[in-house]
Amino acid sequence: MTYRGEEYDFGDPNQFIDNPEQRTPCIVMCDTSTSMAGGRIDQLNRGLHALVRAVSSDSLTLSRVELAIGQFGAFVGLAHPFATADRIRVPTLVAHGSTPMGAAMTLAADTVTARAKEYRKAGVACLVPLVFLISDGEPNDEWKVPAQRIAEMERKKQLALFPIGVDGADIKMMSSIGERPALMLRSANFLELFQWMGELLCQYSMSRPGDRVPVPSPSWAEVRT
Numbered sequence: 001m002t003y004r005g006e007e008y009d010f011g012d013p014n015q016f017i018d019n020p021e022q023r024t025p026c027i028v029m030c031d032t033s034t035s036m037a038g039g040r041i042d043q044l045n046r047g048l049h050a051l052v053r054a055v056s057s058d059s060l061t062l063s064r065v066e067l068a069i070g071q072f073g074a075f076v077g078l079a080h081p082f083a084t085a086d087r088i089r090v091p092t093l094v095a096h097g098s099t100p101m102g103a104a105m106t107l108a109a110d111t112v113t114a115r116a117k118e119y120r121k122a123g124v125a126c127l128v129p130l131v132f133l134i135s136d137g138e139p140n141d142e143w144k145v146p147a148q149r150i151a152e153m154e155r156k157k158q159l160a161l162f163p164i165g166v167d168g169a170d171i172k173m174m175s176s177i178g179e180r181p182a183l184m185l186r187s188a189n190f191l192e193l194f195q196w197m198g199e200l201l202c203q204y205s206m207s208r209p210g211d212r213v214p215v216p217s218p219s220w221a222e223v224r225t
Contacts (some may be wrong), residue, residue, distance in 0.1 A: 023064060027082075029072060038168065047190035065202075065205050069091060102143030107157070161177060163180070165184045
């Protein structure tokens, strides 16, 4: 899988001069396979808007949190590159295709790595990037090598993975990737999920590198084994 170079064009080269605050990068990888069609993809799209609103509600969080939106289905790529919420035009995702979760993990790892290089080049402090992987299926591509890479990056504090299953997901496989067990979204309640993400990002963005940040209770979730 290759990715077009413009997918790593993160915008205004003067952005770190205009806003030197430490960054809290977060990428949301969204399953856009055919099984997500209908109500699920509609609720997912509404949830993305809710996440952007939540991050925009506090001025310091707005200046620190950078969001990227990825998709994996018929197409694997960035639906929106890293940007602060005030610069995001939330895309409308369309459900079609299979579930190339391995390629999605590769994209997430490549994207946070590229962004971290931009921070270092600009001399801007950065918290550990958060990766939310949302899927309602099981991978139909090679996923074990990308999963090993994600796990290694997590051990090195280069990212923190939050796997989230929608009904139909291979929850055992998703739990095997990183340090946290996958959580199952109850009743496809995407709005509550994304509001929780916003709360987590607001708390996390106020911390300093190395701080331990408690994760808000995920009332939207249930644990399945």
